[in-house]
Amino acid sequence: MSKYLIVLLFLFFSFTALQAQSWDWGGPMDPLQSKFNIIQYRLDLEIIPENQSIQGSNTIVFEAKERLDTLRLQLIDEYAVEKVLMDGKEVKFFHANDILDIIPIDCTCDEVQVFYGGQTPIAENPPWTGGFTWEKDQLENHWMGLSSQGEGAKIFMPALDHPSSEPSQGVELTFTVPYPYFVASNGRLLDRKIDKGKVSYHWASDYPINNYNINFTLGIFHEEKKTFESVSGDRIPMSVYVLQENRAKASTLLAVLEESAKTHEKYFGAFPFPEDKIAVVETPYLGMEHQTINAYGNNFQFVTLGKTAYDWLLHHELGHEWFGNKISVGDWADMWIHEGLTAYGDWLFYWEHGGEEVYFEKVKSELRNIPHAKPVLSPPNSTEKEAYHPEIYTKGAMVIHSLRGILGEEVFFPMLKAFVADERFTYQSRVNTQDFTDFVKSYTGKDLDAFFDLYLKTTKLPEVVIKKKGKKGWEVRLEGIEFNMPVDVKTEAGIQRIELGEKGILVKSIEKPVVDPKGWLMLSKK
Structure with a gap:
């Protein structure tokens, strides 16, 4: 076998393996899943850094318009489902091809608890190709981040995994980890308990939340916090969680976060989740818009605009609290x-x-x-x-x-x-x-x-066509569109706004006019 053929086979099998681990979501809604809505997820997981696994349960509270013969959820096959309970009784289930079909018992049950666990899928190129990212910080502490925008919640919990589905009454999230690790997650921290060398954190949010925005990050973190005074009048907790090695940068990061929040509020209105918090957590990948706990991995690369420190990654992910999370x-x-x-x-x-x-x-x-x-x-x-x-x-x-x-x-x-x-x-x-x-x-x-x-x-752009007409005139038109657009045209007399389309408009000017001088529109200028 030639070296060339060996390389081709290696690339083929490598690509096949990669594709096998490539999850997607969205598309047409499964007819079985259109029969019910999610009210709440109650996730209770132990995160085990030593073998990069999770173990626990998810309780799914739902409502259905009719009696269900099959309650269909998604959960990747990498996890083993141990049992499923409804009304305290074990029920039949089938788990294959990343689908978890549950056969409800004859009851008026509106919730199901799924016990599952296993080693987590590893993110290949987070956050674009997501999964779990397991690293260690400079002090050799475990550091784990989760990203799932491209894959959905099924890579970490059983769920109705479709972008149109959000739990209407939010989530309760409990994470148990080795002491003294911390888990940053969505909503507000309600409780913290230490028992037998382990510590549990109970987070909750009453707001609807998109599946991929449900998130948790593990590490040994330093928290810097303050109260944010919203334009709504709400006083909202604001926190940054950074690795211990970066604690000296935390106060600056918090100031950058506050300035970004103020700027967003000026143009988009009040922060959308005042009952929870505004927060970022340092992650071992670039970033993602996880509701009220945005992932931040931009290495504190602040720049100055005017007199204001700016971090493009932090500002962008925070903006998703309005567009992506609220809307x-x-x-x-x-x-x-x-x-x-x-x-x-x-x-x-x-x-x-x-x-x-x-x-x-x-x-x-x-x-x-x-x-x-x-x-x-x-x-x-x-x-x-x-x-x-x-x-x-x-x-x-x-x-x-x-x-x-x-x-x-x-x-x-x-x-x-x-x-x-x-x-x-x-x-x-x-x-x-x-x-x-x-x-x-x-x-x-x-x-x-x-x-x-x-x-x-479309991918079309109107083409600007300018032709000389007489000594002091120019015909200006937009080629390739069937409607008129208001466009600024600059001449020596100043800027005037003209409705331009296929039909030419005569513009008086000695010099050739400049169409859209500031750059408001996407135009082809040849």
Whole structure:
């Protein structure tokens, strides 16, 4: 066998092994799972660092419109299910192909407890290819992080694993670990108990929460904390948890977190989870937006904008508390609402603390790197992997930036806050792209459907065409669109806003006009 063939076979089997460990979620809802809703998860796990395993149970509280013949959950096959209880009695179950089918007993039971355990799946490239990340800090203490945006909750607990499903009454989370380890998790810490060399932490949140936002991080941490004064008037606990080796950086990180929270509140409204906390925990991977306990692994790489310290990773993940956590999509096809609006929040930090010139430099830098290769909006019933690509961040943010340019400051910013505050789209409600575009139309009185269709559903860009007409005239038009857009045109007389489309508009100017001089729109300029 040639060396070339050996290499090919190695790559083939390596890729096959990788694919076997590649979980996805979303897509069409399983018909069996459409028959019930999740009320609450009560997760009770022992985390065992020495063999990188978990052991315990998850109690799933649910409601069903009819009697269920099968209660279908997801749990990866890597875990062994020991038993399943309903009404205190063991019931039959079948666990294969990452599906856990439970056969309910003849009762009016509204909860089921699943006992399971095993070695955890290891993250190959967290957070993009998620799982558990087990490392040790500089003091040789265990340090574990969990990331599951691309995989869903089934990699750590049995769940109805679909983006449209959130427990309406939140979660209770109990973690038992070797003393003196700490586990940072969602919500508020209600209790801590030490017994026989182990310590248990009881966390809880009453807010609805997306499956991948349920999270826990293990380590020996230093906590720095304060009270955050929200624009709502709420006094919210704010904490950062960092490794002992980084405790000298904790106060700066806390100050950066506070400034980011203030900036987000200015543009998006009050922090969405005032009964819980605002917090980040240092993780052995880059980061992720876990509700009220964001993962932070950016190594304290602060930069200065104006007079303000800024951490792009921290600010971005915190922005997801508004877009992704408070406002959540039910179909990954609309994931750009999570990522695009949050990424635009990153740009607003430049506006707020760097000023107008710095903001537009940021916009132009991002625009240059958009390939316009895939539509921002994916087909209905997309899985996470089908919908996730870089343009949901950059082009998604650019769509919001362009919307600001079209509407103007006095309309755009109040509209954005009104969308975030609208009960039709928040917490337990799921949102989609049509909800957002309809809201913009209703709030502003402007029909921007053609604008959204162009930039969200296609990869096309209008082409700016400028032709000389006489001594002091220029014909300006946009080629490739069937509607008119308000566009700034700069001449020696200043900037004027003109409705441009396929039909040419005569602009008087000695010099060649500059179309969209600031860069509000995505246009092809040849």
